Amino acid sequence: MENPAGKRSGEKSTAQKKDHFGPSRRDFLKLSAVGAIAAAGSKASARDLVELGKKAVAGTRGNVMPGRIVIYHDPEFYSGGLDQDQIAGAVHSGVQMLTGISDTAAAFESLFPGLHSGSTFAIKVNCIGPTESKWQVARGVVSGLSLMLGGTFDVSQVVIYDDNNIVNYGYNTDRFTFNGHAAVISSNNNNPSSYYVYGSHRLSQYILDCDYLISIPVLKSHTDPNNQITLALKNHYGSCSPASLCGNIPGMLTLNADQYVKPKTALVVADVIEATYNGGPGEPPQIWNTFPEMTPNTLFFSTDPTTSDYWGREYINTERASHGWAAKPCTWVELSSGSPYEIGVSDPGSMTVINYEPSDVDNPAGVVGGTFLAPNVPNPCRNGTELRFRLDEPSRVSLQIISTSGRMIRRLGGDVLPEGRHVVKWDGRDSQGRRVPAGVYFTRMEAGRIVRTRRIVVAN
Secondary structure, three states: OOOOOOEOOOOOOOOOOOOOOOHHHOEEEOOOOOHHHHHOHHHOOHHHHHHHHHHHOOOOOOOOOOOEEEEEEOOOOOOOOOOHHHHHHHHHHHHHHHHOOOOHHHHHHHOOOOOOOOOOEEEEEOOOOOOOOOHHHHHHHHHHHHOHHHHOOOHHHEEEEOOOOHHHHOOOHHHHEEOOEEOEEEOOOOOEEEEEEEOOEEEEHHHHHOOEEEEEOEOEEOOOOOOOEEOHHHHHHHHEEOOOOOOOHHHHHHHHOOOOOOOOEEEEEEEEOOOOOOOOOOOOOEOOOOOOOOOOOEEEEEOOHHHHHHHHHHHHHHHHHHOOOOOOOOOHHHHOOOOOOOOOOOOHHHOEEEEEOOOOOOOHHHOHHHOEEOOOEOOOEOOOEEEEEEEOOOEEEEEEEEEOOOOEEEEEEEEEEOOEEEEEEEOOEOOOOOEOOOEEEEEEEEEOOEEEEEEEEEOO
C-alpha cells in the first residue's frame, strides 16, 4: 500500500500580509460563454453574470455561474495556524472575483436572488476526521453574509451543520457572532426530515427549511474504489440520515440533483488550505510536493459543485503523479454534468478559471531572497503560456517543461539574466516542435541553487 508523504506540522506564522501588484493577481481564462463578461472583472454586473450563467447549463437553477471558478492561492495562509481576519479577507476577495463585483456586501448579495431580511441559510461543512473544513473559512463566509442589506442581515438565520460534532473543531457561537447576532451551530446533528431523498436516506431539515444553501467542503482522499476523493458533491453525504452513501454514485448524484439541493446551492467555498491525496478520510493533512510551502494553501470559489470537484481531482492527481502513484479517475465528475443530473460543468474547455496569487510579495512561500517562480499565464492554456519569475540577483536560469512521469518535454532559457522580473514564453510544443497533448505538466526553474516547480494545465 502507498504511504502518505508525511504529516504537516509547524508554528504559527508571524509574517505580515504584503502588498500585491496589479493585473497579475487576476488571470482571466476565457473558456466559456461567460468568458467575455469574466474578462470585464468588476465592470460586469451581477445580473449579467447570473443571466449568462442560467443560459449555460439548461435545467440548473441554483448554479448561476456554471463552470466559473476562482482558484485563490496564498502561500501565507497556513504555517501551523490560521489568522481568522486574513482568511475572512481572502473569502471576501474570492467572492468579489467570482461575481466580478468589487464591493463585498454587493458581491455576496448578488449570489442570492430575492434576498430579504428574513432569508434563511444553511451552511454544510465537513468535520469528519482530522482534515476538516476550517472554522476560519466558514466564519469568513458568515462575516460576508453579515454585511448584506447595509450590514443589517441577521446571521441568527444562518445554521452551520454536519452530522459530526463540529464544536470539537472550533465551531462556537462566539466566533460566529456579528452585529449582536450569532449563527446557529448544530453540533453532531443534521436534523433529518421526513423527506426521503434517496432510498431510505432522509434529507436534512435544514436544507428543506433554508432559502439558500452554501457548501464548504474540504479536499480529501478516500479509499473507496467508487468515491476516491471527497469534495463538494460528496459533502452532502452528511446532509442525509443515514449518511451511508459512500461508494453509491447514483445516490450521490441523485442527492446533489435533488429538488431541494440543486436549486438552493448558491455558493461553494472549497477548503483546500490543508488536504490529503492518499489514504482514507482518517488521514491528517499531508505534505504536498507540488507546493513549495508543502500544503496547497488554496480556496476554490464557485457556484458549481462539479467544477469544484474537477479541480479537486486535478490537485490530488497532480500530487499523486509527483510520487509516481496512479491517478484517481473519479468518473462520476463527468457523470454529474450529464443527464439526468445536470449539476454542473466538467469540461475544462467550457470553464472560466480565475487564478489568484499574491506573486509580488517579497518572500512568497518562504523563498529566501525573493527569487521565485510565479504562476504561468494563462493557466490552463491552449496555445502556449508565459512563464513568469523574479530573480533577486543575476543568475543563469534554466526552465524545463516536465511531464507527470518526470520526462523532460522542453528546455527553455539557459542565459544569465539580470535581477528583476522576467517572462519567457512557451508555445506549448516539445523539443521536436510537436504540440503537446492536453494534460498536466510542470515548469521546473533552476536559478543558481534555487529550484522551484509550478503546475501547468494544457487544455484541449
